[in-house]
Amino acid sequence: MSKVKYYYDSESLSYKKIERKKGRAFKYTFIFLLASAFFGFLMVFVTSQYVESPKERALKRELQNMELQYELLNKKMQQAETVLNNIADRDNNIYRVFFEANPIPDEQRKAGFGGINRYKDLEGFDNSKLIIESNKRLDVLQKQIVVQSRSLDEIAKLAEEKEKLLAAIPAIQPVSNEDLTRMASGYGMRSDPFTKVRKMHWGMDFTAPRGTPIYASGDGVVKRADSNSSGYGNHIRIDHGYGYISLYAHLYKYNVRKNQKVKRGDLIGFVGSTGRSEAPHLHYEVFKDGQRINPINFYYGSLTAEEFNKLLEHASLENQSLD
Structure with missing residues (x-):
């Protein structure tokens, strides 16, 4: 009231x-x-x-955390890009140069994605530009990794082929130095022991006692081990691949058979004086793509610099050959 x-x-x-x-x-x-x-x-x-409400404070903290995470992600992407660029640089300027492979252009390594808009679903948001740019960088980075991975696979294959090539090249002397009596004759114009006429001597003659071991100068497959070639007597031919063939003539006997695989340094036969030969010795030839070449250029695998220079000096003398 x-x-x-x-x-x-x-x-x-x-x-x-x-x-x-x-x-x-x-x-x-x-x-x-x-x-x-x-x-x-x-x-x-x-x-x-x-005055912020509890919900606003929570959203603000979440936004700050997302900005921090984006900054960390951006730094990680920069680090990954730096490392990948360094690998790409070494790939182009070291690995591919060494294995004689063409470098991969930057346009191919860092190309984006053409055609349809891959990021259409990310448009229309407050931070769309930021999100789209981050996705673009990640996509390009992923593509660079794929390109680099394939390149390294190619390099690995080239390295394997290079290793096979280096093992196949006839790179050692077929008779050990301690077993040699002397280096009788080298590659070039020499006096024929039977006709005394100067003619081309297509190989190198290593004088050694009958029965001295003969070694394969590189990995390969024995294509011939017979006496069915005029003048060579008992001889062996090894196909090393990559266009290389080595020939070992005037053998006393064989230690291999046709189609047998051999490794560099394997014992394949013994010195003799069969065929057109004046004394026990090994006549050694090297073929590249069907053409005879000077074997002295291939002894880097077994001789020291001093031994090679001495061998080169003897091989250069225009003396009489033994076959």
């Missing part, structure tokens, strides 16, 4: 009851409500601008 209020009337010298006007009460109520709404809106506005 509301209280009744009075006021003092000085004219009548008495207290009179204050009568409330309905319109004024409504006015005051409306003003009060309006003021309350204004201050409430003001408080909400101030709170929303300067």
Whole structure:
């Protein structure tokens, strides 16, 4: 129950009851409500601008964490790109040069992806540009890794072939130095022991006692081990592949048979004097792509520099050959 209020009337010298006007009460109520709404809106506005809600604080922390993770991802991508560029540089300028392979152009290594828009699903977001650029870098990085991986596979195959080639080249002297009596004759114009006429001597003659071991000068397959070639007597021919063939003539006997695989240094026969020969010795020839070449260029696998120079000196003398 509301209280009744009075006021003092000085004219009548008495207290009179204050009568409330309905319109004024409504006015005051409306003003009060309006003021309350204004201050409430003001408080909400101030709170929303300067005071974070728990949800906003959580979202802000999540955004900061995502920015930190992106920065770390960006650094990792930069490191990966640096390492990959270093590998690509060594691949082009060392490995591929050594194995005589063409370098891979940068356009091929770092090419993007043409055609359809691969990143359409990532458009329309607040950070779409950032997300799309990151995905593009990752895609290019992934493609570079694939290209480099295939290149290294190719290099490995080339290295394997190079290893086979180096093992196949006739690179050692077929008779040990300690078994030699002397180097009788080298490659070039020599005097024929039977006709005394100067003619081309296509190989090297190593004088050694009958029965001295003869070794394969490189990996290969025995293509002939017979005496069916005029002048050579008992002889062996080894096909080393890559266009190389070595020939061992005037043998006393064989230690291999036709189609047998041999390794460099394997015992294949023994020195003799069969065929057109004046004394026990090994006549040794090397063929490359069907052409006879000077065998002295292939002794890097068994002789020291001093031994090679001595052999070169004897092989250069225009003496009489033994076959």
